[in-house]
Amino acid sequence: MGKIILKKVNKSFGATQVIPGIDLTIEDGEFVVFVGPSGCGKSTLLRLIAGLEDTTSGTIEIDGKDVTGAAPAKRGLAMVFQSYALYPHMSVAKNIAFPLKMAKMDQAAIDKKVTEAARVLNLTNYLERRPGQLSGGQRQRVAIGRAIVREPSAFLFDEPLSNLDAALRGTMRLEISELHHQLKTTMIYVTHDQVEAMTMADKIVVLNAGNIEQVGSPLDLYNKPDNLFVAGFIGSPRMNFVKGEAAKPYNAPTVGIRPEHIKLSKETGSWKGVVGVAEHLGSDTFLHVNVEGIGMLTVRADGDFPVTHGDIVWLTPDATRIHRFDDKGLAIR
Amino acid sequence: MARAVSTRRTVVFTIAAWIVALIIFFPILYTIITSFKSETEAIKGFNIIPSGTIESYQAVQAQSNYFKFFLNSVVLSLGSTLLALLIAVPAAWSMAFSPTAKTKDILMWMLSTKMMPAVAVLVPIYLIFRDTGLLDSRIGLTVMLTMINLPIVIWMLYTYFREIPGEILEAARMDGASLWGEIVYVLTPMAVPGIASTMLLNIILAWNEAFWTIRLTTTNAAPLTAFIASFSSPQGLFWAKLSAASTLAIAPILIMGWFSQKQLVRGLTFGAVK
Numbered sequence: 001m002g003k004i005i006l007k008k009v010n011k012s013f014g015a016t017q018v019i020p021g022i023d024l025t026i027e028d029g030e031f032v033v034f035v036g037p038s039g040c041g042k043s044t045l046l047r048l049i050a051g052l053e054d055t056t057s058g059t060i061e062i063d064g065k066d067v068t069g070a071a072p073a074k075r076g077l078a079m080v081f082q083s084y085a086l087y088p089h090m091s092v093a094k095n096i097a098f099p100l101k102m103a104k105m106d107q108a109a110i111d112k113k114v115t116e117a118a119r120v121l122n123l124t125n126y127l128e129r130r131p132g133q134l135s136g137g138q139r140q141r142v143a144i145g146r147a148i149v150r151e152p153s154a155f156l157f158d159e160p161l162s163n164l165d166a167a168l169r170g171t172m173r174l175e176i177s178e179l180h181h182q183l184k185t186t187m188i189y190v191t192h193d194q195v196e197a198m199t200m201a202d203k204i205v206v207l208n209a210g211n212i213e214q215v216g217s218p219l220d221l222y223n224k225p226d227n228l229f230v231a232g233f234i235g236s237p238r239m240n241f242v243k244g245e246a247a248k249p250y251n252a253p254t255v256g257i258r259p260e261h262i263k264l265s266k267e268t269g270s271w272k273g274v275v276g277v278a279e280h281l282g283s284d285t286f287l288h289v290n291v292e293g294i295g296m297l298t299v300r301a302d303g304d305f306p307v308t309h310g311d312i313v314w315l316t317p318d319a320t321r322i323h324r325f326d327d328k329g330l331a332i333r
Numbered sequence: 334m335a336r337a338v339s340t341r342r343t344v345v346f347t348i349a350a351w352i353v354a355l356i357i358f359f360p361i362l363y364t365i366i367t368s369f370k371s372e373t374e375a376i377k378g379f380n381i382i383p384s385g386t387i388e389s390y391q392a393v394q395a396q397s398n399y400f401k402f403f404l405n406s407v408v409l410s411l412g413s414t415l416l417a418l419l420i421a422v423p424a425a426w427s428m429a430f431s432p433t434a435k436t437k438d439i440l441m442w443m444l445s446t447k448m449m450p451a452v453a454v455l456v457p458i459y460l461i462f463r464d465t466g467l468l469d470s471r472i473g474l475t476v477m478l479t480m481i482n483l484p485i486v487i488w489m490l491y492t493y494f495r496e497i498p499g500e501i502l503e504a505a506r507m508d509g510a511s512l513w514g515e516i517v518y519v520l521t522p523m524a525v526p527g528i529a530s531t532m533l534l535n536i537i538l539a540w541n542e543a544f545w546t547i548r549l550t551t552t553n554a555a556p557l558t559a560f561i562a563s564f565s566s567p568q569g570l571f572w573a574k575l576s577a578a579s580t581l582a583i584a585p586i587l588i589m590g591w592f593s594q595k596q597l598v599r600g601l602t603f604g605a606v607k
Contacts, residue, residue: 050507052503052506052507071506072503072506072507073506073507073508073509073510073511077507078507078508079503079504079507081500081503081504082500083498083500085498085500085501085503085504086501086504087501087504087505087518087519087523088501088523089522089523098505098508098510098518099508099509101518102508102509102510102511102514103509146504146508150508150509
């Protein structure tokens with residue numbers, strides 16, 4: 001079980017308020033991702049749940065029990081850190097066994113669990129090595145192993161993949177998702193990378209300056225962002241925002257249109273623009289087009305769309321995929 | 334690609350390094366050489382080939398009992414080091430892991446006591462020692478040496494503890510370790526190399542301390558520094574005997590330093606490069 005409820009959770013460091021007051025319910029077995037730019041309070045929120053920071057006011061409940069003042073060890077959670085935080089003087093086996101040893105489990109049961117965790121995480125051949133002799137990916141697997149053996153009520157991940165290279169990050173992302181399907185345990189995952197958030201989450205919590213901007217499934221956030229911040233943060237490349245005259249036909253001060261929802265033509269369309277930089281990814285090409293009276297817009301084209309710097313193109317936004325925002329930046333629906 | 338260094342340059346640099354090293358080491362070497370000369374040989378002038386006599390050593394041992402001084406040096410340096418660690422480990426620990434706004438100031442204040450010339454407090458300290466009956470006592474001198482080296486010991490340990498990533502301690506806390514478990518299973522094993530090299534350095538500093546050890550002792554608690562000093566008598570200098578005494582005094586620490594040089598260098602450069 002691992003249902004976590006935050007009620008008016010507030011955190012201040014001295015006079016600085018980092019989290020002004022958050023209400024959030026995380027269901028048992030959910031994969032929840034906290035995403036936001038650096039300094040938005042997502043790591044602090046995770047550390048409050050873990051018990052590594054004291055809550056200034058408000059309550060945290062895990063499975064119906066108020067744990068606001070409880071020590072980290074008493075909350076039944078396991079955490080995977082960005083720096084892996086392995087014990088450098090212990091072998092891989094001892095690292096994984098550490099929480100069990102602290103729980104005073106008998107040696108035979110510890111050995112059995114360590115062997116099983118090592119098998120699941122492909123670490124069987126490395127059990128006798130020290131963390132210093134492992135690659136980044138292997139270290140992160142040891143850290144995950146150390147979390148798994150405790151059978152926690154929830155896993156907390158604090159930007160666990162940001163120290164890995166791009167290729168490994170992709171693989172580990174899949175492994176963690178797969179692990180979630182196998183274990184069906186609540187996972188809370190903090191990242192600043194919206195791709196990780198979109199691909200892994202059941203539910204995304206978008207944070208900005210300590211406030212929750214929106215909570216929803218990845219596709220909810222993509223299709224129906226509540227405000228300009230979420231609209232700009234979720235989706236890659238980011239949404240184009242159009243203001244002023246060009247937005248008037250849509251009856252809104254600001255409209256947003258994603259690069260993939262703009263039709264591109266060499267002959268005709270609503271907006272005329274000059275092609276600037278073209279980023280060829282093979283499958284797609286992202287064109288940065290300078291449109292008269294609007295400015296730079298990013299447009300997705302097919303990978304083989306024939307275009308060079310300085311060409312004239314015509315853009316037509318898909319009217320059904322236009323997002324409208326009012327003066328305060330909130331979505332008009 | 335690494336920068337190519339010509340063989341000639343390597344040779345030149347190697348020779349230059351050896352010359353510099355020899356210049357620095359020469360006073361110690363010449364002391365050792367002189368200790369194997371007779372007194373007449375020693376005053377004759379510069380000569381790096383001794384006759385090889387050990388009469389100075391015999392004379393030194395006959396005149397004063399080397400082992401009594403040696404024992405005092407061992408007791409004082411080990412005693413003051415253990416006492417200093419006993420105070421410095423918790424102090425550095427709390428400053429490294431739960432610093433307050435004033436921690437930096439306290440560290441600076443402690444270091445500033447090392448900037449004051451020792452002679453400035455000679456009279457008050459001497460009077461305190463006299464009035465409390467600590468003059469020429471091992472206990473008094475152990476406390477004195479502890480106080481002198483404490484700032485350095487705290488600073489070194491503080492630097493070491495600061496290098497231990499906080500996340501590892503947090504991981505231990507998440508893993509269910511109590512404060513005791515955290516200290517025994519995680520912190521101490523990670524800090525042992527740091528504590529060991531701090532201990533080594535402090536033993537050397539205490540062993541070599543000559544200002545207070547000579548002034549606050551006469552016979553009972555006098556360590557090897559006082560042993561050397563006793564051979565520079567008003568009746569004139571006996572170079573060979575003085576050299577023999579010096580060699581005997583520095584030999585133990587030289588041997589210890591030789592065997593632990595790896596830890597010492599690591600200790601002194603710790604944190605300089607990641």
